[in-house]
Amino acid sequence: MKLTKIMTSTVLLATAVSFSTVANAADGGTYQSKGSVEFVPNNTVTPPTDPENPGKEVTPTNPDGTDPDPGTAGPLSIDYASSLSFGSNKITNKDAVYFAEPQKLKDGTVRANYVQVTDTRGNNGGWTLTVKQEGQLKNETTTNKELTGSVLSLTGGAAVSNTTNVVAPTVSDVILDSAGAASEVMSAKVGQGALTWLNVFGTLEDTQVEGETVKKNKAITLSIPGTTPKDAVKYTTNLTWTLSDVPSK
Template identity: 70%
Template sequence: MKLTKIIATSAIVLTALSTTSVALAADAGTYKSTGSVEFVPNTGITPPVDPTLPGTEVTPITPDGKTPEPGTAGPLSIDYASSVSFGQNKITNKDMTYFAEPQKLDDGTLKPNYVQVTDTRGTNSGWSLTVKQEGQFTNATTTNKELTGAAISFTNGVAVSEALTTAPTVKDVTLDPTGAASPIMNAEVGSGALTWLDVFGTIEDTEVDGVTVKKNKAITLSIPGTTPKDAVKYATELTWTLGDVPASNF
């Protein structure tokens, strides 16, 4: 008889414990909160990046060893465009094509020449980039002041970025020395957001007057043999212009 009572008492205790556990696990209501983040266009200046490692900021220098001017301020900006030198060459009466010297960084590293654009407007509305040659190669201090018939070409461009956005398109151009602008890079609606580079070709060992030097064969200067050339430096200026809508004629 005693054994029966003990078992019955244990059953009652277990039932009570089970009921208490269910009561503790019940919800006492729910409430929702939110998480948010907001972005605004970046109006600062974006520094140049390495054309072969676009996640790394670099300091390019001009062909004469100077620090270039800073890029334009955002949110849609031209951050950098290489100045191009075709080096020192012997006077000849033959038709010649000269290759560009590579882009040099302040640490002496050589990189492909490039132009860099950043779009942080946050509108995904696209943009277009043109380049314009401001007149023929000239030297006002010499007898033959202009390199008649000389032509600069940019070829083998590749759109490069670390951005996970749709790439803009690029095209080969031969510049018009009379001043007409040439479309060279274009971002349709929905593409070209964040930082993108148009990187021209690669650096190659090239023989110039019997000496092997580093050159970029994607950027060329063609000069007819019949063009008079004096023993001076001739120069021109390139103007890069960024529009806030895609080009209709690209």
């Protein structure tokens, strides 16, 4: 009986080993499939966003309450640039510096003035944004047609975005040349400045004007000599913003 038990155990063990070998040989193996996604440059117009909450779409207005022109279309675009107003001021024979009024939004809120650029080319090629003043502030309908010697400056810029893991473009202070020379205001090297970036000029500050406290942007100034004759009219000029695909060095 003892011998029989040992032989039985041996037979069962051999049977188990044989079954395991058959099961392994029946495995289905492995196979790999793929997942992919492709991106192409975006040619649509990118709407303006909030300087204080980049990525949130807003609707800016011009200083006179009219709607601004739409931004440029294409994968490298100027989405928006603030028009600047320095308000209504009393005529004086003293040198004076005037501060820009805030950027107004349709919902009644105000922000610092800004310019917005988008790069969705997808090549990280870099770019350069310039601005130039198209002549001195003028009014052709009056006696003293030009504010001779006045100087418009944009300073205190900061590059802001809701983009992550992208190197920010560089911003520069600008003293505009009324003769029409272009000045670099924001630029990106190769590998920088992808997606949407705003150059926000300064911050808004409470300022006393004629005994009233109002919000002004002291980073954007208009300096006018006291010796410059001024008539009781509105003087205007145009600012031309140009975005090129030339990266900064």
